Amino acid sequence: MDLDVPPHRAPQPREAVAGRVPLAVVVVDTDGLVSHWSTGARRLFGVAREDAIGCPAGELLPVSGALPQESEPGPSGGTYGDFGPELDGSLSGTVAYPAAGRARVDQPERGRIDILWWAYPLVGPAAERLLVLAADAVPLHSGDEGGAPDSETIAPGFALHTDFPDYRDLVGRLPEILPNMSVHEATRIVSQVLELGYPTLEFSRHARIPVTPDWGVPRRSVRSRPDDPETAADGAPAPRAVRRPELDLEYAAVRERLEFLNEVSGRIGTSLDLERTIREVTSAAVPRFTDFAGTHLRAAVLAGEGFPDGPPDVTTVWHRVWVEHNDEPGRWDDTVPVGESIAFPQHTPFFQCMVTGEPVLVPYVGEEMSNRISGEFEKRDLRPLITHRSLLIVPLKARDVVLGFMVLMRRPGREPFDDMDRTTGAELAARAGLVLDNARMYTYQENVADTLQDSMLPQVEPRMAGCDIATRYLPGTRLGRIGGDWFDSVKLPGSRTALVVGDVMGHGLNSAAMMGQLRTAVLTMATMEMPPAQLLRNLDDLAQRLGEQYLATCLYAVYDPISSELQIANAGHIPPVLVRAEDGRAELLDLPTGAPIGVGGVAFETATIRVRPGDRLVLCTDGLVEVRGQDIGAGLATLCASAAHPAASMDDACDTIIRALNPKGGRKDDVALLMARLNGIPDDDVAEWQLALDAREVARARSLVRGKLLDWDLPDAVESAVLMVSELVTNAVNHGRIRHIGLRLVRTGALLCEVSDDEPAPATLLSASAHDESGRGLLVVSNLAREWGTSTTAHGKTVWFEQPLVRFPRPRSNTG
Template identity: 60%
Template sequence: MADEPALPEGGTPPRHPEEPAGAPPSGRLPLAVVVVDLYGLVSHWSTGARRLFGLSREEALGRSAADLLPISGVLDDVGTPVETAGGVAYPTDIVHTTVRLTGDENDRTTVFGTEEQPPLRLAEPTTGRFYTSGPPAAPGAGAAPPSRLDILYWAVPLTGPGPLRLLVLAADATGPARGLAAREGGHGSEASAGARIAAGFAPPGTLPGGAELARRLPEIMPSMNPRESGDITEQLLATGYPVLEISHRDRVPLVPDWGVPRRVERRSRLLRAAARARAAEDEETAGAAEAELGSELEYAAVRERLEFFNEVSAAIGTSLDLGRTITEVSRAVVPRFTDVAGTYLREQVVAGEGFPDGPPDAATLWHRVAVEHNDEPGRWDDVVPVGESMPFPVHTPFFRCMTTGQPVLVERIAEPAARQIAAQFEKRDIFPLINGRSMLVVPLKARQVVLGFMILLRHRSRAPFNDMDRVTGAELAARAGLVLDNARIYTHQENVAETLQDSMLPRVRPRMAGCDIATRYLPGTRLGRIGGDWFDTIRLPGSRTALVVGDVMGHGLHAAAMMGQLRTAVQTMAAMDTEPAQLLRGLDDLAQRLGEHYLATCLYAVYDPVRGELRIANAGHIPPVVVRAADGGSALLELPTGAPIGVGRVAFETVTVPVEPGDRLVMCTDGLVEVRGQDIGTGLAALCESAAHPAAAMDEACDTVIRALAAADRKDDVALLMARLNGIPAGDVARWPLERTAREVPRARRLVRERLARWDLAGALGDTAALLVSEILTNAVRHARGGTVALRLVRADALLCEISDEDPELPKLAEAGAADEHGRGLAVVSALARSWGTSRTARGKTVWFELALPARRRHPRPAR
């Protein structure tokens, strides 16, 4: 803002050049604008406030208003004079009036801020005057400015969706206001003595001048955006016009005025000099004056556009969020450059996908992602709603802009063109909104590819777009396109990483054989949102379950990709029934083959619900917590720590831990227990405490842990797996030793039928189970070595049948020919069983199959 000349003491403010002749007089005064927040702190301090009160913006912002302004007496108790070493410190003299705006002159209350009368809390607009603290200027002080100012103020509470704030307008009544009173309100001798002047409000609609206030007020609030200053203006006009009351006879609207800038004076002088020279036929002098005037105007235009680009560059690109960036780009140009800005983007950009393929055509869909304007609220919302998609025909200026990549200028939209454009919006009547307006369509492009475009419209009363505006629009579009492309690339990469990670995280079943499972995964913050933490549950032969939690070092796509490779390797080796320590050994070998930077921690546990035990091995991971059902106590399991996966040449050890039905196992990654500035032992102790909290459901138990430990400022992702180890009762397990002879096959069928009859499953599964046991046992009798065979039935979430022998060679599924007498046993098992498989054991192998239980006969889980 240019320097603002002060009006002379007692002088008369000049009539504003835009004020029409014959208009009602207005009080054009330099105004101080201050906004006080809910906590009494200054949140806005204008240039006028600096000049009036002598404090810079940096000194005032964030400080208590009571410490800076005499207006503080409106909010706080007024003090009394205090004797000090330097003399008497005078209190602030406050007189303020609550105006209820009923039009009744008597409906107002003047309140003095004294100890007897507490100050008003400003439930309504308030006006008044005050004097600055300190003694009046000494007589004979000459031209020194008085230290005691007579100030008028208007205070309005600002309501809305945000917190309560107080807007204060203040003006110096010692000079310009009194001069205005003498000019407007002087009557006889009263004028010579200086008329009485006071601050007040005029009820809405009773006094002209509100439109001028609405136009000028945003100009003196440069730190507020147009939308916010517009809302403030609407509240002022709704509650009443700030006015100057002169001798109880006249009211004049208050309008902010900063005089005439020096550059405007210089241009006016040059214009007058050129006109006089032309009149005197002095071509040389006139030409020199006009040349100097042209240079002055060119300089002003260039400076204005540089300031505009600087403001736009500061306003956009503050975030890599695509939606926020689009909003910033739209708001950066309204109302400084245009009155309406509509932003359209291609669907690939909106979706955060890859770069758009090929040039756009008449079938390309453009998504309207933002509409910003300074028209009355709601005027554009119903006609051109945000979120709509539409193509643009080839004959429109929009199509020409997006295919050529160059701005398209329409100085004024003629009526035929307006109707042609409006026809694209079918049932919506957009014609009145665009007819006669100036339009500029600018492309939003990056790397010579058009990502979208902006439609800029100016009101009919505003100067139309010109060639200079076309250049400005092209530069604006280039900057905005680059920012949008950065946001698009970031959004695309983030979507790829999240999709990759989501595809690798398992969909864990809440109930496995003999245990209930609950999991939680929390991505990291914006700086480390994609990580390598994972968990998994794997069904193993013998109704066992593998429980896995791992953490790859680092973040980003590399960590997520490595996590996927390790998780796949764990599933593969677990399906082969690999011992926990040997499985970690295999992971370590794999990580070294993949690269030297592959490092991870992993905790692998196998739960056997029949034996009631956990077999666990650890590779540099934080230990798990076991919560005992017997007493509710919790403790960290003491396990050999081991080295992280990828270190190489280290040993891993399997530990067997007995567990009881109802015990809970809690496994997590270090992102849950590590807190910056604290020892990890503190986090592990908090994990034990929160895990021991009783909960009726596993999901509730997980949520309790997350609420207790997941810090708001964490940078790492979190994986949490909790398992309630229910076990399988002894009555649901049956085991028989058999001899490896053919006569044991019918005995095995009979034993299976009898046990299924006891479990009330003979009718549904008896024949199928007997047939499949017969086929597998026959294979063992014919092909296995050793003298003993074992048959085991387990009733859990499915019916498990196992036949074990001492031969380590695994049977293979073969395709028998039509004339073959053998080779169909496993084919029958594969066709009739829900699942089947083979695994090696310490003494041989086990062939198993599962049959789904009838829905109404599934074995209920005891409540824990």
């Protein structure tokens, strides 16, 4: 029968068939002694089992290099030669690869015979360290047992068991070759044989035949036709059955597709990047399987929004991720551009595929069908691209949900897609869908991690009263980029600023969740004006109530720009760096270390540091200075050196530190960095007075505020400030006890006013009715001030407000 066979379906010169060969099976233990000796070994080597067990294997086996003894005499005085590659003779289980070879052996009854052998190194807890298989090569030369009568060269080799048809049946036969072994022992050894390679025979370097042991079971014959000349009259297969050409072609076609799928599987999934994965899948199909491949994903999948909700319909938006083809360049760019978002019409094969989740095959797109498909699209003409082509559309699914689909087309002149191609395309899409879903889940989890981390990190104001702040956060490269490092700045009464850096031990969502709880607690306690040591004490108690596994380090500092002081307490954190503006010298501050938050029962101390305007304070987490295998002192030294480096701005200074300590961006731990330039507030911008507990002092307070604001050239702030100061001083006079009232004005980027008295109860905003004679003071302040608040101290309370300053240039005088 003459068949027109396409080149890509041509069968191999020789078919690989399974050959059953009587095998000798021997297992050698760690000491080089025979522990298992099969009946086949007795027949091949002429040595009884009781004589072989416990005997040095080198005296019995022709396996050169795999045993401690080499060039030993054989069982009948002969020597073993032509042994092939050598193995480690220590039998220590460290050999990673098997070996094969040939040897001449003098057999007492048959004389000198040709032996083929395979040696597998074994690993595991048992004493077995070497598996040896051997066979007589003489029958193979005569064409028996699957051999070829015209073959001149026979050599043992190894190949993956998946390289042969019916490999599952071959795998099932492997346990039978191990004599007198338990299921556990046999399973362990068989798994290593499969991993290292299946024993094969190579004939004339053209064919490989997988070897299975022969236990006398009749050999399975290949299918043949009753009228074949080499078939017996009763229809039973002759000794050498003839395979029909149709079966050869079918086998070659199936094998080619399996090889294609295997090759594609190895090429895709090299990255968890979603778009790169799609490009890999699309490019792998062209030109071997198709001439055009275009991949579309649901917009929700590409955006990393999680699993799509519900089946697709005419409103579903699809994103064309990638197009690959071997047509002339630019032909597809205008009609099907990469990156386009599109909703596919209902009466098209594309819509049919994405709704049913099944492949759609159109072997030939004629002109009528081309007109019908193209007519569904309003703004594009697909006819020049799809007419006279073969079309296959396969869905990309995960957990029975369509995530996308691939459009595959073959040009005229190439064999159209058929049912076998549809199966191949569906299998390609199934494998791609699995990889795609993994990439989708990774992208979604990464987006969730980034969102969670961003939501937990504060938006620090770059300018606070008396200091400038710059921050950096670098996510780690492990565990979803989520960590427990954080920084924060808190605005406090009296123009003070709290600076905090913390690091929850561990990584992942648990650490990030604890970080959010601790950061919120610090923010709350800071606004209550707790001293640094007391704040860490309370934070430690909170961590212990949250759970024993909660541990964190923390550094909390309060900067007073008026008194030029830093109050700092440390809970097991790396020390901060202070860069002196006077001489540019950087030093690690020597602070009482304390224990990490969550340890419990450890006292914390507050240290007071005198600073000067222009000094810079650098706080960071250990991820910046710690490197595995290196002393942390080296990292701290580099931190000091880089912090002292001159920089044009605070951001530049932070970047200098990051570059010095993270040159390649490859640190696995996350990093938090906070730098504050302590500018201070000049004395000329601060005014303080003491007022008596007398109602007449309210008028005096108004006069003092008015005069100071005019001195500061702030006439537009006078009216509002005087009114609010009047209300706060009145409240202080009414509620104060025995001490005087404090009044302070601070001019920075805004105007800050503070009124203090010795009543500890915090000021409360009341809802006064139309008939109430009091209770409206704080309501007035709340409406006029940009911000206001109250804080309680050991000596009383302070009520403050802040109002913006608008400076208008005064007109120049025309006189004189």
